[in-house]
Amino acid sequence: MVEKTPVGFIGLGIMGGHMAGHILSAGHPLHVHNRTRAKADSLVARGAVWHERPGDVAGAAEVVITIIGTPADVERVYLGADGLVARARPGSVLIDATTSSPSLAERIAAAASAKGVTALDAPVSGGEVGARDAKLAIMVGGDAEAVERVRPVLALMGGNVVRMGGPGAGQHAKMANQIAIASTMVGVCESLAYAKGAGLALDSVLKVIGSGAAQSFLLNNLGPRMAKDDYKAGFYVHHFIKDLGIALAEAERMRLDLPGLALARRLYEELARQGHTQDGTQALFRLYGASVRA
Amino acid sequence: MVEKTPVGFIGLGIMGGHMAGHILSAGHPLHVHNRTRAKADSLVARGAVWHERPGDVAGAAEVVITIIGTPADVERVYLGADGLVARARPGSVLIDATTSSPSLAERIAAAASAKGVTALDAPVSGGEVGARDAKLAIMVGGDAEAVERVRPVLALMGGNVVRMGGPGAGQHAKMANQIAIASTMVGVCESLAYAKGAGLALDSVLKVIGSGAAQSFLLNNLGPRMAKDDYKAGFYVHHFIKDLGIALAEAERMRLDLPGLALARRLYEELARQGHTQDGTQALFRLYGASVRA
Numbered sequence: 001m002v003e004k005t006p007v008g009f010i011g012l013g014i015m016g017g018h019m020a021g022h023i024l025s026a027g028h029p030l031h032v033h034n035r036t037r038a039k040a041d042s043l044v045a046r047g048a049v050w051h052e053r054p055g056d057v058a059g060a061a062e063v064v065i066t067i068i069g070t071p072a073d074v075e076r077v078y079l080g081a082d083g084l085v086a087r088a089r090p091g092s093v094l095i096d097a098t099t100s101s102p103s104l105a106e107r108i109a110a111a112a113s114a115k116g117v118t119a120l121d122a123p124v125s126g127g128e129v130g131a132r133d134a135k136l137a138i139m140v141g142g143d144a145e146a147v148e149r150v151r152p153v154l155a156l157m158g159g160n161v162v163r164m165g166g167p168g169a170g171q172h173a174k175m176a177n178q179i180a181i182a183s184t185m186v187g188v189c190e191s192l193a194y195a196k197g198a199g200l201a202l203d204s205v206l207k208v209i210g211s212g213a214a215q216s217f218l219l220n221n222l223g224p225r226m227a228k229d230d231y232k233a234g235f236y237v238h239h240f241i242k243d244l245g246i247a248l249a250e251a252e253r254m255r256l257d258l259p260g261l262a263l264a265r266r267l268y269e270e271l272a273r274q275g276h277t278q279d280g281t282q283a284l285f286r287l288y289g290a291s292v293r294a
Numbered sequence: 295m296v297e298k299t300p301v302g303f304i305g306l307g308i309m310g311g312h313m314a315g316h317i318l319s320a321g322h323p324l325h326v327h328n329r330t331r332a333k334a335d336s337l338v339a340r341g342a343v344w345h346e347r348p349g350d351v352a353g354a355a356e357v358v359i360t361i362i363g364t365p366a367d368v369e370r371v372y373l374g375a376d377g378l379v380a381r382a383r384p385g386s387v388l389i390d391a392t393t394s395s396p397s398l399a400e401r402i403a404a405a406a407s408a409k410g411v412t413a414l415d416a417p418v419s420g421g422e423v424g425a426r427d428a429k430l431a432i433m434v435g436g437d438a439e440a441v442e443r444v445r446p447v448l449a450l451m452g453g454n455v456v457r458m459g460g461p462g463a464g465q466h467a468k469m470a471n472q473i474a475i476a477s478t479m480v481g482v483c484e485s486l487a488y489a490k491g492a493g494l495a496l497d498s499v500l501k502v503i504g505s506g507a508a509q510s511f512l513l514n515n516l517g518p519r520m521a522k523d524d525y526k527a528g529f530y531v532h533h534f535i536k537d538l539g540i541a542l543a544e545a546e547r548m549r550l551d552l553p554g555l556a557l558a559r560r561l562y563e564e565l566a567r568q569g570h571t572q573d574g575t576q577a578l579f580r581l582y583g584a585s586v587r588a
Contacts (some may be wrong), residue, residue, distance in 0.1 A: 005359055007430075007586050033406055039467050083526050102492070125502075125503070125506040125507065125508075127507070130506075135392040135502075136390045137505060137506050139501050146310075149433055160502065160505065162496075162501065162502050164498055164499070164502070165493065165494060165495075168492075169492070169493075169494060172488075172489065172492035172493075173489065173494060173498075173499055173502055173503065175488060175492075176486070176488050176489040176492070176499050176503060177485070177502075177507070177508045178496070178506075178508075179481065179484050179485040180481045180482055180484070180485035180486050180503060180508035180510070180513060181475045181481070181507055181508050182481060183478065183481030183484060183554065184477065184478045184481045184482075184508070184510055185440045185481040186477040186481075186553075186554035187473065187474045187475070187476060187477030187478045187480075187481070187554060188460055188471050188474055188478075189554075190469045190477060190552045190554050190555055191471070191473040191474035191476075192470070193550060193552070194466070194469060194470050194541065194544075194548075194550060194552065195467065195470040195546040197465065197545070197550045198396070198462075198463070198466035198469075198470070198544070199459065199463075199466075199469060200458055200459060200463060200466055200550070201458075201459075201472070204456055204458055204467075205467055205470050207441070207456065208362045208419075208431050208433050208454065208456045208458070208467055208471075209419070209467065209470060209471040209474060209568070210297075211431060211454065212419040212420055212424075212431050212471065212511070213419065213421070213471070213475055213512065213529075214470075214471045214472075214474035214475050214478070214511070215507065215510065215511040216474070216491065216510035216511065216512075216513075217476055217506070217507050217510065218507065218510075219355040219474060219510075234352075235507075247488065250492070251488055251491070254488075254491040254492070256487060256488060258487070258581070259480075259561070260477065260480035260481060260484050260489065260557060260558075260559055261484055263553055263554060263557055264554075267553070271446075271569070274568055288550070
């Protein structure tokens with residue numbers, strides 16, 4: 001019998017909880033940590049081992065996966081004095097699935113490499129449904145050999161695991177994803193705001209334009225929610241604002257002017273100022289209720 | 295044997311040529327006019343009757359369909375002294391499939407109504423392939439009874455014929471379509487410009503992000519062309535600029551501020567200033583070659 005690789009998992013939120021569950025189900029010894037311990041309870045009941053600190057997880061596993069809040073959290077958990085890089089076993093692989101800064105991913109990879117450890121960035125796309133059904137798209141950046149070594153573990157969480165390049169390339173691909181979403185969302189909101197202003201029935205509009213050149217995942221999936229003023233969160237406004245900020249900062253580093261992205265961020269920040277940070281991203285439509293002030 | 299309704303068709307460009315051909319194939323007597331006569335040759339060879347002036351077509355048909363250049367062309371052909379409204383048979387139906395101004399569509403419908411004629415606006419979506427395969431989406435505005443009367447003729451050209459409301463409502467739906475396209479295109483360009491700047495392989499990026507929340511018809515169909523710097527026209531930049539201008543003017547009338555649409559127009563006008571009016575709309579990606587100055 002082959003002993004399965006011990007895996008660590010840090011960050012057991014909506015996404016991480018599902019992802020860690022798949023790894024446990026596949027028979028890997030699982031070591032977990034989360035800021036709020038209660039979220040680990042169901043995994044611990046199924047056999048996962050709880051650790052008080054992220055560094056302790058790294059000390060116990062060959063492969064450690066993280067999916068946590070912000071780049072600041074990622075920096076602390078990886079590069080802090082008692083963090084993952086400091087405590088990782090030689091030869092182990094650290095995988096950050098948080099949507100975070102490509103530059104930070106590069107710094108973490110370099111720091112890990114200096115310790116004989118490999119760090120990969122591997123942000124995901126597909127939302128809670130993708131996480132639950134193990135159908136995430138996983139965009140990986142980092143050492144090619146290490147990617148192949150951990151591919152069987154990543155494949156437990158997603159059907160579309162693509163190496164995009166060296167350290168940071170996974171985060172860059174995720175940023176490209178968020179940049180496309182940003183302006184597409186603006187287009188969907190403005191299309192429906194116009195249609196509403198013109199007195200059209202939004203369900204007829206969605207039916208007609210949703211099958212032609214204006215078709216998009218956002219139009220087809222979030223358009224109907226906008227039409228019903230349903231702003232329940234699939235993906236939070238405040239998380240999206242974080243992502244747009246990272247993307248703009250990176251674009252600035254490349255001296256690339258992205259006026260559509262800059263506009264989308266201004267609009268989402270206005271939405272946040274109005275108190276809607278806990279809404280889903282489709283709540284951008286709120287701004288077009290009467291007139292947009294951006 | 296039932297005699298089929300005589301149909302008139304004015305505007306035999308790429309779209310109109312295919313559309314008129316379907317009507318002729320279905321056995322309707324067809325009366326045609328076009329600015330450039332040569333484009334009518336193949337239809338005339340198949341039995342269509344050529345007329346020197348648009349008004350003459352109206353005098354010969356029960357249903358007249360137009361798909362011509364700009365709102366100024368539409369105004370002249372419909373409302374000119376010897377135009378369609380002046381010459382139409384009492385009880386006939388005039389259908390404008392041009393993407394044109396909703397306000398003009400309302401004026402034409404009123405002028406026609408005063409003469410005992412019904413005018414409908416019925417812009418289409420689906421491009422040359424949709425026209426060729428009779429699979430256009432057709433967004434109709436105008437009198438409900440008249441729409442039902444001409445539905446069998448419209449159905450010869452498109453599988454998705456939806457009445458959106460009264461006069462102008464079809465044009466409004468088409469504007470909603472173009473507004474969604476405008477910002478989505480900006481998002482696709484900026485996503486790929488970012489990915490290129492980050493040194494990613496664009497085909498890998500398209501493969502990963504084209505199946506998730508960033509998915510859109512434009513990303514999946516025009517993204518690969520952008521990646522190859524293929525700017526051959528499916529839909530011309532100068533036509534799109536015309537549409538964006540109409541949409542912005544209408545939004546202004548509604549006192550609706552659409553900053554994404556305004557940005558897209560500025561970018562497309564910059565592209566036109568650089569001489570790319572005869573490119574396809576995906577040529578917006580040219581602006582992101584180094585840096586955007588908009």
